[in-house]
Amino acid sequence: MKRRDFLAWIFKVTIGSWILGFVGSILSFIKFPKIEKEEFEKEIEIKGHENLKTGEAKFIPHLKEPLFLIKTEKGFVAISAVCTHLKCILEYNFENKRIDCPCHGAIFDLNGNPIEGPPKIPLKRYEVKERSGKVYVVLE
Amino acid sequence: MLSLNKIIFFPLKKYFIEILILINLLIQSLTGFLMLFYYIPSMEKGYESTIFIIRDVPLGYYFFNIHFWGAIFILILIILLIFKIIFYKLYHPPKEILWIFTFILFLLFSFAYFTGILLPMENNFYWQVERIMEILKEIPVLNSIYSFLFGNFIINKFVHIRFYIFHSFLIPSFIIFFLFLIFLNFEREKISPFYLHYLFILFLILFGILLTLSILFPFKISEIYEPFKTPKKIYLPFFLLPIYFLKIYLPKKIFGLIFLILNLLIFILPWVDKREPVPIYKNKISLSIFSLFIILIFLTGIFGFFKL
Secondary structure: OOHHHHHHHHHHHHHHHHHHHHHHHHHHHHOOOOOHHHHOOOEEEEOOOOOOOOOOEEEEOOOOOOEEEEEOOOOEEEEEOEOOOOOOEOEEEOOOOEEEOOOOOOEEOOOOOEEEOOOOOOOOEEEEEEEOOEEEEEOO | OOOHHHHHOOOOHHHHHHHHHHHHHHHHHHHHHHHHOOOOOOOOHHHHHHHHHHHOOOOHHHHHHHHHHHHHHHHHHHHHHHHHHHHOOOOOOOOHHHHHHHHHHHHHHHHHHHHHOOOOOEHHHHHHHHHHHHHHOOOHHHHHHHHHHHOOOOOOHHHHHHHHHHHHHHHHHHHHHHHHHHHHOOOHHHOOHHHHHHHHHHHHHHHHHHHHHHHHOOOOOOOEOOOOOOOOOOOOOHHHHHHHHHHHHOOHHHHHHHHHHHHHHHHOHHHHOOOOOOOHHHOHHHHHHHHHHHHHHHHHHHHHHHOO
């Protein structure tokens, strides 16, 4: 390799790394930051559970994972309120003790299993912890 | 005397659809730019300011509705352009790059629709965005691009401001760039300042159509978005209905794969189809395949509509 070629090569590499760094820094700025982890806790405390009667449910409007807290005879049950078919928000049907989907008429039982309609995957269930009279739902 | 024949079969009739897209884009840019004066890009104020544009700003009602109908029109036009290129086999070398630009333009326009409908923060549109995200999640390459730009398929204030930036600045600039590249492929002798008045006439006609549509069938804006109450029926734009049909009837993983393969096949069409560039209507077999393809798209779209 001649000296002239070598210098030209170094010049190209310098310019190339400059451009790469420039594009890379812009892309790393544009890349969507991981905000969800900071914004959402793993455990949420549920308020107003004392007023629930057996068979009643409370809708918890959690932004990431909306869910129902249902009071059964055995205790509290937390079930996801998002349909597994196309992610519609479900409605709790108190009279028939089931969970209905407004979009395509799907029906889930209180254990989250699909009874009718297009969804085949059962609803996600969350662990419920009771500590000194307070109710917590463990997400994830 | 002006006659319809003269307007439609004007000297540039070879590029009729492309020019209509250009004029429609002009209308979209104008109405969109004017609405930027009043729109407040935030999740809380977005709905309020949209209502303000529609109700209180002079002519805001018309600008909003023309922008809405123009978006649907421009998507129809770009799909017609894709069909035209397939029909006349204009994708043959050395014009394969034209085909790719058109396809990218289609993706950009549909992405502009997707980002635009979130901005009013209106309930039906909000859930439309959620539903489109649900489809997007399953498509292998597109979902990683999406999550790079907009995160984890959740709508929050950061996503909203990004949608705003993309809709009002980034996508329009990319669209203008690719449209310019397509116009560079035109035959030079067909571009002449003597045809400018034809463009003006076309502009008036298109503007008239959009104005009529927006007066007769204005977009009925409903309540502010409710993230925890799904409406009974979530509508989708017409060009997504066939994809929605596939999404419903195919298992999760297969849907994304099939969609990606179909897209790739369309993308590399110039390199797959190496036959002589004879227009489709001159060959009975390719004509029947083409019409079958179109009928299939229509049927899946109609079935998808009834399954919404």
